Amino acid sequence: MSRSGGEPAQLWTDVDAHLAAMFADDDALQAALNASRAAGLPDIAVSAVQGKLLHIIARAAGARAILEVGTLGGYSAIWLARALPADGRLLTLEADAHHADVARQNIERAGLANVEVRVGVAQETMPALIASQEGPFDLVFIDADKDGYPNYLRWSLQLTHPGSLIIADNVVRQGKIIDDAANDPQVQGIQEFNRMLASEPRFSATVIQTVGIKGHDGLAFAVVL
Numbered sequence: 001m002s003r004s005g006g007e008p009a010q011l012w013t014d015v016d017a018h019l020a021a022m023f024a025d026d027d028a029l030q031a032a033l034n035a036s037r038a039a040g041l042p043d044i045a046v047s048a049v050q051g052k053l054l055h056i057i058a059r060a061a062g063a064r065a066i067l068e069v070g071t072l073g074g075y076s077a078i079w080l081a082r083a084l085p086a087d088g089r090l091l092t093l094e095a096d097a098h099h100a101d102v103a104r105q106n107i108e109r110a111g112l113a114n115v116e117v118r119v120g121v122a123q124e125t126m127p128a129l130i131a132s133q134e135g136p137f138d139l140v141f142i143d144a145d146k147d148g149y150p151n152y153l154r155w156s157l158q159l160t161h162p163g164s165l166i167i168a169d170n171v172v173r174q175g176k177i178i179d180d181a182a183n184d185p186q187v188q189g190i191q192e193f194n195r196m197l198a199s200e201p202r203f204s205a206t207v208i209q210t211v212g213i214k215g216h217d218g219l220a221f222a223v224v225l
């Protein structure tokens, strides 16, 4: 995990560990992280307290249908799916078949039956969802390839209804988003995503910076009007 110089990253990590132990200590989720690590997946899931935040928001919103873009080992999917009512469902999209296999095992071990992991690049699976009218979703969590975010946001508008929530991870990227001359396609993707989120009249949105075990980053929150 890269962090810009001079930031108190050790303190952020220590405080995050303290808060995670208090608010988000969970054997099933720890088992999912351990299995993901053992299977060679990168250590880039949302943090424990961020996962708990996703869970609380999904539950407070009464979400019954959730779409996730970017499954990895299913860590955030488990937090989100636990917020669903018994007849609710979570569909999570993942490009990498190995990640999807690990996620399915983690989700099953967590005792969740109402989750579908769908393999394919979201550049194809999201338009297919629109074409097959599988929506609308009450909550969309965007957390896949950062250069894809602008399209994922456009498609999310077609997969939601007024009142739906859109949440996106990694929208600050150690502050790189304030560099107007950035030429990293991932940073450019996030910059365009944030501009769209701010200017699209069908969203009311904000971005909150976060520090912690994931370094300095941010989460975007939008409600569809």
Ligand code: SAH
Pocket (backbone or CB within 6 Å): 044, 045, 046, 069, 070, 071, 072, 073, 074, 075, 076, 077, 093, 094, 095, 096, 099, 120, 121, 122, 123, 143, 144, 145, 148
């Ligand atoms: N939401 C997960 C972390 C996701 S990491 C969690 O917090 O637990 C990003 C994931 O997006 C990786 O598994 C990666 O394989 C997947 N991904 C990357 N590009 C993608 C694409 N174009 N379509 C779908 N998934 C993609």
Ligand code: DHB
Pocket (backbone or CB within 6 Å): 001, 044, 045, 046, 070, 143, 144, 169, 170
């Ligand atoms: C990285 C972090 C993430 O949370 C993610 O979704 C993708 C990549 C990273 O640090 O590379």
Ligand code: MG
Pocket (backbone or CB within 6 Å): 044, 045, 046, 143, 169, 170
């Ligand atoms: Mg992320």
